[in-house]
Each structure stands twice: as structure tokens, then as C-alpha cells.
Amino acid sequence: MTEQPAQPLPQKNSEPNTFRDKPVSFVRRSGRMTPSQERAWVEHHTKYVIDVPRGLAATSVAEGSTLDLVELYGREAPLVVEVGSGQGHAILHAATEHPEKNFLAVEVFRAGLARTIIRAETAELSNLRLAEVNAPELLEKGLPAGSVDELWVFFPDPWAKVRHQKRRLVNLDFARISAHALRPGGMLRLATDWEDYAEQMREVLDAAPDFTREFAGDWAERFDGRVLTAFEQKGAAKGRAIRDLAYRRV
Template identity: 80%
Template sequence: MTEHPEQPLPAQRSDPSTFRDKPVSFVRRSRMTPSQERAWAEHETKYVIDVPRGPAATSVADDARLDPTEIFGREAPLIVEVGSGQGHAILHASATRPEINFLAVEVFRAGLARTIIRAEQGGLTNLRLAEVNAPELLEKGLSAGSVDELWVFFPDPWAKARHQKRRLVDADFAAIAARALRPGGVLRLATDWEDYAVQMREVMDAAPGFTREFTGDWADRFDGRIITAFETKGANKGRAIRDLGYRRD
């Protein structure tokens, strides 16, 4: 599957000053299967929310304002998953917790298309998707205090030292998460990469506005997260699965 750094939208390529000044935590992948293309064409408007864009393809406009009540057609607690991949965790959660609104944020369209296929098969009505850079959506698109839980499960570890500046969970992300979460809301993290787990813990322990939801070195496994093939693969390689949880003060 082809990978390439994200580029500005065509109409704005001539103005580099409008492009991001901080590396994002992903490179975009292209190409979908015919079934994914078909699902996207048929059901995009049903599941994928229309987010006002900034200069980059997955960026969020500074004046974007999204109302979860309008998006879901009801008032309910909101859980947002950052980097939902193919949707395994959030699809299971949506199916088992119909009283909750779920928003999957992902930049890889193929993963979102697979999520759409399974959402249609399950008849899910409490799930929406956003094809944008998650920190920008949390910082600009959603109102402060509008999120009840924020999930970051198995983000790209960017294992090489020279790439670790791309890691999602840093002090800037902690501040964005603090803004998005309501008081009492929870940030849940999981990774199978030990040094990233340690970094996450150091970042969040130092982050203003958060309190640990666990004692000792690591949180117990979050029972709302199903065990995916990705997690199983990491465990089979001998990697410890690390969970963390932090409550917004």
C-alpha cells in the first residue's frame, strides 16, 4: 500500500505559509478495494461528517464548529476514538452501548470504508466518522468539554528515534485532550510499545488538569476494548500490552 506525506489541498499549494508547522502523527495511505469504494460512494453521507477543511487535505478550518447533537440527532454522552483504524474497537463498542454516541476519527479512508461496511451490516445508528487529523478536530471542531471519553488505542509508535517527534501523545496533545474532555471525562490509552507507554505515562503524569485513574505502574486492561488481531499479534511477539487512564479534573 502506497504511503505519502499529506499535501495541501490543490487550490492552496502555492501558499506554503498556510501548511502545518508541526509534523503530524501519520502518513496517508492510498487505494481502496472495489467493495470499499462502493461502500464509500453509497454510504459516505450517512456516516462521514462534513468537517470544514483547512489548507491540508485532512486539516480542520479554524472556524469549524461541530454540534454533536446535530450530528447524531440526539443528546447523549460522546466517546471519540483517535485513530480508529479499521474500526474494530469502536464498532464493538457502538453495537454494545447504543445509548452512547461514538465518533471515529481516522485519516485512512480505506479503514473508514471498512468501518462503514461493518456499521451497515450491524445496523448501527450511533456511530459517525471523521476523515481528519484528530488533534485538530478536538482543538477546533468540537466545543470545549463536549467529549465524555477519549480513546487512543495503539497509535503509531514511530519506533525510530529520528521519527519519535511524530508521536501523537505529547504535551500539546495532552492540552488538547484537556480542552475537549468534560470535567470527570476520561482519556484512555493503550500501546504494545514499551518505551512509548513510558513516554505516555510521563507526559500525562505531568499534564495539568489530569489525575491518574490507576495505582502502580499501569492501569488494568480496559474491558471496553475488544482484543483485536493487531493486539494479539503484538502479544504473540512478546510485547506487553500497556493501558493507562487519566480523568479530567
């Protein structure tokens, strides 16, 4: 990816609604990156960050820009995609434990991606790539249909206020897009510490024609491939139950 040296993150929403016909699940607000994050981005982002052709918005994906995964990773291997990877704790652990698989971290916050790059360099990972894009657009336009073996959505923004819940990532359209990206038999794994969002996710995916439950009872068992993060521990400490869901692409 060829890009100018990292710039400070925007302080306000840089994704005007006029650029898209539906709301996104994020608002790009953040402070400046730390000096170590800036340095990691400048020195190593071409090694990890995919050069995704853009539409009008800063994190959009242009039409007709399907990526060549074999070229990106230098091999054919099962692909695991994490939506909203944050600082990369889950996907870095998985990429280290499973060198036989390819991993793709999707995140719109550059500071989180830079932190992921720092840890990837320390671990000398060659099977991890990053994408600074709106995840639904990447899944629908940027990845070949049926190319994803597992799709992870761990602790997405709950948009707790009722008036904001239209921004929640997991809805029927996201289920459709996920089914498009996943291979038949591929897995969609989700987790949240917001009960009403967990119930919404379950309702949406139970109704999605391309998915079937991979759990019995109300909730799935905790996915053992998901490392316990400080974020999850904080939610549990506040008394919020951690809910996992698992669905298979039929």
C-alpha cells in the same frame, strides 16, 4: 457530507509540512481501496462521515468550524471519541454494546473508514459517525470544548526510530488539547504495545495539570471496553507487553 466519488488513496505523503506549524502523527500512504470498500464509500459515506470544513491540508480542520453534535447525531448523549480507529473494531463493538451513547471514529486512512462503514451498515448502527481528519485539530477546533465523555487512543503509531519520535501523537500539546475536548471528570484511555512509548505517555500525562491517574501501580488494568483485535494479538505474540493507561480530566 457532499463529496465526489472516492478516489484512490495517495501513494505518498499528502500533508506537506508547509501547511502546518507542527508535525502530524501520520503519513498518508496506502494502496487503492477494494471494490467493496469503494462501493461502501460511494453509497453510504454521507450517512456516516462528517463534513468537516477544511484548512489548507487535506485532513486539516478550518478555524471557526465547531460542529453541532446534536444536529449530527439527532440527540444529546454522552460522546466517546476514538483517535486512530483503524478498521473500527473497538468503536464498532462499543457502539453496538452501548446504543445510549454517541461514538465518533477519527481516522485519516479512507480504506479503514470504508471498512468501518461496511460493518456499521451490517450492524445497522445509528449512533456512530466518522471523521477523516487529523485528530488533534478536530479535538481543538471541530468539537465543542468539554463535549467529550471518553477519549480513546489505542495503539497509535509508535514511530519507533528515534529521529521520528517527534511525530508521536501523545505529547504535552496533545494532553492540553485532550483536556480542552473532555468534560470535567471525562476519561482519557490509552493502550500501546511499545514499552518506551507507554513510558512516554505516562510521563506526559503525569505531568499534565489537567489530568489525574485512574490507576494504582505502574499500569492500568486492561480496559474491558477494548475488544481484543488481531493487531493486539500480533504484538503479544511477538513478546510485547500490552500497556494500558487511564486518566481523568480534573
